[in-house]
Amino acid sequence: MLHISSPWFADTLAQHLGVDAGKYDAYLDLRYEKDMAAMRQLAATADVFASTYRPAVNERFGLLPEQLAAASERGIVYMSASAYGHSGPWQDRPGFDQNAQVASGFAMAEGQGGPPKFSPVFYLADLITGYFAAAGVMAALHRRAVEGGSYQVKLSLARSAMWVQELGLLDAAAQAEVPETDSYPAETVSIDTAYGTVTSLAPPLTFTNLTLPATDRLVPYGADPPSWPSETS
Amino acid sequence: MTGKGARSLGRGELEPLADLIGQLELTGHFSGDAVMYGSDPVIRSPHRLGEASCTALLLAGVAGAAIWEVRGGTPAGISMDIIHGLHHLHPTHYVGHSGYPSSVGAECVAVNGIFQAPQRPHARRVRSRGAPHQFAVVRRHPRPAPRR
Numbered sequence: 001m002l003h004i005s006s007p008w009f010a011d012t013l014a015q016h017l018g019v020d021a022g023k024y025d026a027y028l029d030l031r032y033e034k035d036m037a038a039m040r041q042l043a044a045t046a047d048v049f050a051s052t053y054r055p056a057v058n059e060r061f062g063l064l065p066e067q068l069a070a071a072s073e074r075g076i077v078y079m080s081a082s083a084y085g086h087s088g089p090w091q092d093r094p095g096f097d098q099n100a101q102v103a104s105g106f107a108m109a110e111g112q113g114g115p116p117k118f119s120p121v122f123y124l125a126d127l128i129t130g131y132f133a134a135a136g137v138m139a140a141l142h143r144r145a146v147e148g149g150s151y152q153v154k155l156s157l158a159r160s161a162m163w164v165q166e167l168g169l170l171d172a173a174a175q176a177e178v179p180e181t182d183s184y185p186a187e188t189v190s191i192d193t194a195y196g197t198v199t200s201l202a203p204p205l206t207f208t209n210l211t212l213p214a215t216d217r218l219v220p221y222g223a224d225p226p227s228w229p230s231e232t233s
Numbered sequence: 234m235t236g237k238g239a240r241s242l243g244r245g246e247l248e249p250l251a252d253l254i255g256q257l258e259l260t261g262h263f264s265g266d267a268v269m270y271g272s273d274p275v276i277r278s279p280h281r282l283g284e285a286s287c288t289a290l291l292l293a294g295v296a297g298a299a300i301w302e303v304r305g306g307t308p309a310g311i312s313m314d315i316i317h318g319l320h321h322l323h324p325t326h327y328v329g330h331s332g333y334p335s336s337v338g339a340e341c342v343a344v345n346g347i348f349q350a351p352q353r354p355h356a357r358r359v360r361s362r363g364a365p366h367q368f369a370v371v372r373r374h375p376r377p378a379p380r381r
Contacts, residue, residue: 138296199329
């Protein structure tokens with residue numbers, strides 16, 4: 001995975017350490033034609049393009065799904081995730097996990113008749129959306145391998161929160177013995193990186209007959225060139 | 234971990250997962266079984282938070298296993314404990330850096346909350362701030378040589 005970011009708007013170090021293990025990290029400033037051309041070239045040869053910018057941002061840079069599919073050399077899977085969905089009056093609004101919890105009614109139910117509350121672990125929609133995105137992208141890659149073509153995988157934070165509600169509600173009055181916080185022990189893994197030792201949750205799934213790859217790569221933003229690793233090594 | 238209450242996709246005990254597999258048109262492309270250990274509530278909430286996270290992650294596993302199968306791999310089974318699912322709803326809280334916690338800390342930012350709207354007792358405002366989102370492009374590894 002090649003992560004492209006602006007040299008001017010980096011995520012915080014804590015975010016970087018938490019989500020960028022295993023990635024190559026390159027800078028591109030899409031306001032400049034040279035960098036924009038590099039982005040188009042990468043997209044034309046990519047299997048997957050992922051963007052969580054608002055549609056207007058993707059449109060401004062010519063990175064809409066139809067445009068990338070037309071230029072793709074092998075068929076592309078385009079994953080886009082927004083706060084409130086790809087259609088409707090709120091489609092262009094920005095938002096984060098907690099906005100989706102409130103707008104979807106999740107927080108109201110969590111409050112159980114009192115003031116609305118966020119998830120007891122604070123997060124919900126970011127993670128559910130991310131896991132669904134991984135599943136949707138792989139399903140699309142599977143389909144492309146069989147049928148060919150390009151595909152768009154659409155997700156939204158609000159829809160993810162609504163899906164959690166669709167699983168049905170539990171009787172909270174019968175949960176006096178249930179812990180209020182996540183105090184269960186966790187399995188973690190550590191890797192040695194340019195930043196020092198970084199620890200995170202171990203992969204949660206156990207597979208039979210399939211060994212998952214491990215990574216010890218975690219580099220600063222902009223550490224890699226904006227090209228595929230096999231073309232630069 | 235919970236170590237109890239195993240439910241199986243193959244035995245028809247994971248209906249939400251089966252429904253999602255159908256939505257992704259992967260039914261019939263995953264020959265293994267998916268198993269979830271444990272059930273909600275594992276944290277005080279009216280929502281099925283552990284099962285929700287577990288189901289979403291198992292779905293990703295099913296999709297990966299389907300690719301593995303179509304590319305000639307042996308069918309794989311998948312299992313997951315619901316406590317892992319709960320942890321993976323807030324993975325940032327488990328990130329450590331050189332022995333110290335490295336939490337993003339968004340829950341500690343004052344504006345990330347729900348506030349009573351003035352003079353509108355039934356309306357509330359939610360505010361949040363965070364870092365800008367970014368792009369990622371992915372290219373698969375070169376296809377391995379066919380098996381002989």
